[in-house]
Amino acid sequence: MTRLQPQSGPLPHAEPTGASAPFWAGCASGELRYQRCRACAAVTSPPVETCRECLSADLAWEVSAGTGTVYSWTVVHRPATAAFAAVPYAPAIVDVAEGFQLLTNLVDVAPEDITAGMPVAVRFVATADGPTLPYFAPAPASPEETLP
Amino acid sequence: MPGSSRRAAIVGVANTAQARRLEGATSRGLAVGAALAALDDAGLTLDDVDGISGDATAAALLYDLRLGPAWLGRQFGIQAVTEAVHAVEAGEADVVLVVAAEAGAYTDRSATAPWTRPENEFVVPFGLFTAAEFALVARRHMITYGTTPEQLARVAATIRTNGSTTPGAVYAGRGPVTVEDVLASRMVADPFHLLDCSMTSEGGCALVIAATDRAADTASTPVHVLGSGSDHAGPAYRHPPAWDLAGRRGGPVLGRIGERAVGRAFAQAGLDRADVDVLELYDPFSFEVIRQLEAFGFCGPGEGGPYVDDGHIGLTGRTPVTTDGGTMAFSHAGAAPQMFQRVVRGVQQLRGDAGPNQVPDARVALCSGGGAGALFTTVVLLGTEVP
Numbered sequence: 001m002t003r004l005q006p007q008s009g010p011l012p013h014a015e016p017t018g019a020s021a022p023f024w025a026g027c028a029s030g031e032l033r034y035q036r037c038r039a040c041a042a043v044t045s046p047p048v049e050t051c052r053e054c055l056s057a058d059l060a061w062e063v064s065a066g067t068g069t070v071y072s073w074t075v076v077h078r079p080a081t082a083a084f085a086a087v088p089y090a091p092a093i094v095d096v097a098e099g100f101q102l103l104t105n106l107v108d109v110a111p112e113d114i115t116a117g118m119p120v121a122v123r124f125v126a127t128a129d130g131p132t133l134p135y136f137a138p139a140p141a142s143p144e145e146t147l148p
Numbered sequence: 149m150p151g152s153s154r155r156a157a158i159v160g161v162a163n164t165a166q167a168r169r170l171e172g173a174t175s176r177g178l179a180v181g182a183a184l185a186a187l188d189d190a191g192l193t194l195d196d197v198d199g200i201s202g203d204a205t206a207a208a209l210l211y212d213l214r215l216g217p218a219w220l221g222r223q224f225g226i227q228a229v230t231e232a233v234h235a236v237e238a239g240e241a242d243v244v245l246v247v248a249a250e251a252g253a254y255t256d257r258s259a260t261a262p263w264t265r266p267e268n269e270f271v272v273p274f275g276l277f278t279a280a281e282f283a284l285v286a287r288r289h290m291i292t293y294g295t296t297p298e299q300l301a302r303v304a305a306t307i308r309t310n311g312s313t314t315p316g317a318v319y320a321g322r323g324p325v326t327v328e329d330v331l332a333s334r335m336v337a338d339p340f341h342l343l344d345c346s347m348t349s350e351g352g353c354a355l356v357i358a359a360t361d362r363a364a365d366t367a368s369t370p371v372h373v374l375g376s377g378s379d380h381a382g383p384a385y386r387h388p389p390a391w392d393l394a395g396r397r398g399g400p401v402l403g404r405i406g407e408r409a410v411g412r413a414f415a416q417a418g419l420d421r422a423d424v425d426v427l428e429l430y431d432p433f434s435f436e437v438i439r440q441l442e443a444f445g446f447c448g449p450g451e452g453g454p455y456v457d458d459g460h461i462g463l464t465g466r467t468p469v470t471t472d473g474g475t476m477a478f479s480h481a482g483a484a485p486q487m488f489q490r491v492v493r494g495v496q497q498l499r500g501d502a503g504p505n506q507v508p509d510a511r512v513a514l515c516s517g518g519g520a521g522a523l524f525t526t527v528v529l530l531g532t533e534v535p
Binding site: 007011012013014015016017020024046053071072073074075076077078079080081082084089091092093101102103104105111116127130131133 | 258259260264265267268269270271272273274275276277279280283284285287288291334335336337338339340386387388389390391396
């Protein structure tokens with residue numbers, strides 16, 4: 001089957017909140033941001049106002065390397081709404097390397113080639129009239145594994 | 149509390165007509181019809197009612213039916229039934245109507261039903277909806293335990309075949325349904341084929357919950373609420389539905405949600421799994437039944453697929469499941485009514501009113517609502533007698 005493509009048309013989205021605005025601003029500038037608690041070092045995403053471990057409000061934004069592995073996925077053939085014109089698409093949960101999980105869509109991979117634990121890397125895609133979304137695609141092989 | 153020794157029971161139940169579309173029907177009209185039918189079943193009238201619950205329209209119904217001043221419930225699904233029982237047992241009300249109905253809510257057929265795709269900034273742009281959310285949970289179980297699409301299809305075929313022989317079911321007469329039929333239906337959200345998923349439909353239902361001293365006068369055999377429980381892990385459809393999501397106290401992860409709740413329910417009832425005659429499990433997607441069988445302790449972790457393969461959930465099996473076809477074949481009317489219909493069916497089974505799919509001598513039923521994909525599971529144990 002052909003590789004899954006990002007959506008290209010306008011998508012339903014919600015306005016960022018005070019806590020989440022830095023996350024979406026990061027996506028727009030090519031950074032996958034997450035929060036780390038300065039008090040207990042716990043990592044969290046989606047954004048919160050107080051640490052889910054120790055309740056500290058002293059949270060720092062950090063930038064993820066944007067790599068991870070596939071935790072779970074589905075391939076959707078009946079879209080949620082007609083706005084999702086690129087069908088099928090693949091909602092997934094990715095274990096991001098810094099220790100948080102993200103809901104996303106997998107792209108640049110054929111549905112039958114998706115496997116549990118597959119290495120993936122973030123790929124930012126700007127949507128029409130909406131936010132830049134952090135999609136994930138198969139990670140390129142690391143340099144030491146690449147044959148000349 | 150002075151009223152704390154008082155007991156409540158379910159003394160009346162009713163379903164309206166259920167169909168993919170009920171032409172000309174309104175949610176309000178169906179709700180009134182369901183309420184009056186359930187009261188008739190109980191041998192009571194509107195004049196006896198001093199409490200109401202069911203969904204967000206309950207307050208409006210309270211006004212329109214001139215029930216006030218009356219107790220008003222605020223919970224959802226199974227917990228609305230439980231809340232009403234607690235209100236009656238505490239002495240806040242004597243006769244509570246739990247009623248919900250929906251028609252005309254699902255009109256844009258290019259999209260999935262509106263209540264399946266709540267809007268959240270981290271979910272909606274990725275095209276999530278309930279089938280995809282529950283598929284993410286099912287896939288993780290398949291990865292971990294090797295559960296197969298055929299085992300999922302066995303659940304759907306069993307429940308859909310139950311619906312095909314249930315009078316009044318939306319898909320009455322549409323069976324038997326085989327594993328091959330399910331696997332041959334088009335893919336919705338892998339691993340869920342169309343027939344692994346609940347339908348969308350319209351209709352209403354109601355239950356009457358009354359103090360047992362009032363129930364003595366009623367027409368139908370009272371069914372007792374022996375125990376109940378609820379497990380929540382957060383708001384539905386806002387966070388990744390990860391099997392391993394855990395809370396700070398430890399205990400069951402999201403994939404096992406309902407384990408704590410059902411333990412509480414059995415403890416209240418003084419019963420155990422072997423005492424249950426029929427499982428009216430909420431069946432939004434085929435896998436959710438396998439998950440509940442494990443979380444509720446009817447089989448071990450990872451054993452749900454083989455348990456289903458071995459025929460244990462059929463009408464003549466060890467634990468018959470969802471005997472009227474559930475949301476797959478009986479009805480999945482709107483957001484609220486379908487959440488009561490497992491309890492309505494459990495009552496029918498315990499009263500011997502379950503028709504062709506009656507489980508012989510059913511005395512204890514376990515009914516459930518919710519699901520891991522929605523981050524909650526609620527349960528209620530019903531019985532013909534108070535132990």
